Each structure stands twice: as C-alpha cells, then as structure tokens.
Amino acid sequence: MQVQTSGSVVTGDDLPGQLTALRQLHPELYACIDPQRIAAWRATLGRTLEQHDDFGDDADGGRGVVYLKAQALNTRARATGIRTLLGLAAPHGPAPDGRQPVLVDLLGGDGLVRKVCDELGLDDFGILTCDASPHMVAAAWAAGMPALLQRAEQPLLRDGSVDAVLLAYGSHHVPPSDRQTVASEAYRMLRPGGAFVLHDFAVGSPMDVWFEEVTDVYSTTGHKFLHFTRDEIDGYLEKSGFEHREVLEIDDPYTVVGATPEEAELAIGRYLLHMYGLVKVFDGRAEQEAYRWVAERAKSVFRYTGKDGSVTETELRREDATGHWHLTVPRRAIIGVGRRAAGH
Ligand SMILES: C[S@@+](CC[C@H](N)C(=O)[O-])C[C@H]1O[C@@H](n2cnc3c(N)ncnc32)[C@H](O)[C@@H]1O
DSSP, X not given: OOOEETTEEOOTTOHXXXXXXXXXXXXXHHTTBOHHHHHHHHHHHXXXXXXXXXXXXXXXXXXXXXXXXXXXXXXXXXXXXXXXXXXXXXXXXXOTTSOOOEEEETTOTTTHHHHHHHHHTOOSOEEEEEESOHXXXXXXXXXXXXXXXXXXXXXXXXTTOEEEEEXXXXXXXXXXXXXXXXXXXXXXXXXXXXXXXXXXXXXXXHHHHHIIIIIHHHSSSOOOOOOBOHHHHHHHHHHHTOSEEEEEEEEOOEEEEESSHHHHHHHHHHHHHHHTTOGGGGTTOOHHHHHHHHHHHHHHHSOEEOTTSOEEOOEEEEOTTTOOEEEEEOOEEEEEEEEOOTTO
C-alpha cells in the first residue's frame, strides 16, 4: 500500500510529508505532536541523516532490506513477547476524554508491533510508529502504518500527551550515554497513569552471546552494542521520576510454523539469517545448508538453565488440530515498567 497525500508518496526523510499524512489520516496521533519540537528537529535533521544507518538499505551499507524481508516472511514470529509487552503497557482505566489511548513505539521499524496488534486483534492502543531510519519509516508508510522520523532521545511529542511509550526490540542500539534521556523523555510525554515499557536483554544472556558470536561475525554491519542490567534499567526509571516501577523477566521466543519438521527447521534458520543480516553464512554454503547452520547455532545458543537445574531449549511440537509443526526457540527478555502516578 502506497500512502499518498496531495498526490505525493510519503517518504522516510520527508518529515513535512509525514506530518501532513498524520494530520489527514490520523488526527488523533497528529494531536500529540509538538510544533516547537518539530522546528528544532528540522534544524538538525540534515546532520542526523548523514549518520550511518544500520537499518538502511544495502546501498547505504545497512541490513534493513533483509531485516524487513524476515519480518514479512513471518510477522508473528515474536508475537508472544509483543502481546506481553502490550499487556504491561495497558492503560489503567479509560483515557480521560474517551479517546483511544495512544502508544508511541520509539524503535518501531516498519510498524511490526502495530501489524502484530492488528493481526491479533489487540486494540488497546492507537500506535504511532517512530524510527530514526528513513528506510524504516518509508517501509512503515508503504505498509499503511502511521509513522514519524524521530530519534528516541529527541521525541517530538507534547508533554503529557500519550498513554504508553515502548522502547523495544533494539534498545541496546541506544548508547548508554543517551539511555537516561530516553527514559526521562518518556516520563515527560506520558499522561498521569501512563506507562513506559523498556525491553532488552541482559548482559551475558543467550541473546547477548548470539549478537557477539553470530551477528557480529556473520553480518556486514557487525553488532557491537551494550545490553542492559536490571539495576541499570531500574536506575533510569527511578531517576526519571516514575512513581511506580518494576523490573521483570518475560518469555520472548521466536516461533515458526512448517508443514513438516524439516520445513519448520529451515523456516527458523531463514528467519534468523535475514533478521540479523547473517549474509556471510552463505559463504561456501548452499541456501538450505546456510539456513540449517543458523538453526543449529540458535539451538545451541538459546538454552536456559533454571535454578533447579532444568533446561529450557528449542521445542518442536505438532499441533493436532492443523497437523502443522511449531518450532519455538526460547528467549528471555528483561523489562522495566515505569508508571506515572494517576493524577500527577
Ligand atoms: C531491531 S529494529 C526493530 C524494529 C521493529 N520494532 C521490530 O521489532 O521489527 C530496531 C530499530 O530501532 C531503530 N533505532 C535505533 N536507534 C534508534 C534511535 N536512537 N531512535 C530511533 N530509532 C532507533 C532502528 O532504525 C531500527 O529500525
């Protein structure tokens, strides 16, 4: 779907075009935008667009094209975690004026979280997808997802204007020096009672190992980013002023479905290879062999040992009703939830 306003397609670096489209098609989201912040952002936008974009297209040395291919092939691969995150963000009580609550997805990519909510019928929120990558913002509009080019540390929304802020599926891309700003800005944007949900993976966890030993080695972009600790997340929430805060762990697996066990295995390998841009795995390997290699690496990395010594590992299960094979790679994420006191 191409979104057009006044005859022109909405592109990723065309902030005025995005604002026009939001005003015309999603006035409830447009109402949250602060014109003064837009003016300041436009003044610095040129410099920002010159920075390297890991999620840009191939010509710019990014891995955004294959990343989006992975999501399109398997929109629901991360649906379990997304459902949990939306539940943690859920409003406590109705929005003040009876309008639909608004959630800002700060690292929204091409609008995957909004797409999954649409598919699962999760309609707690109207979601504004935001991203610093013009490639991702363009892809979001092309898929019919309302989107805005902004940086998580310099959000463009008014004080107390939104009901939830989500920082997920890429929070480690925000450098430690900017993380407190992101949390404080989330507090500023939230209305009383609203929630900030910060999702990432623990330092030293299987996800951290995967990024270091697989993504960093087999992608063209590399992947050298610091993950989070529970204390670090709690510190950001406390310093931002959140009256209620909690840090917890959730299941956030990758799931694929195939007609046979072999198909499911290839599907998880293909998904992870594209998602993490592991193009160097193709060196000296045929396509299916590369997918199998990635699937095997995932099985060996994503393993969790409980306090009682029990091990959670990749599971392949046949669903009787459909005869399909569901393959689940376990993954655990750490989440900080900060909530503003109602009436503050
Ligand atoms: C792994 S992708 C996640 C996209 C989508 N939420 C998903 O789950 O598929 C991470 C996204 O964060 C964006 N990003 C990274 N740093 C950012 C920042 N400081 N501000 C806004 N977006 C940022 C990237 O451009 C990328 O699209």
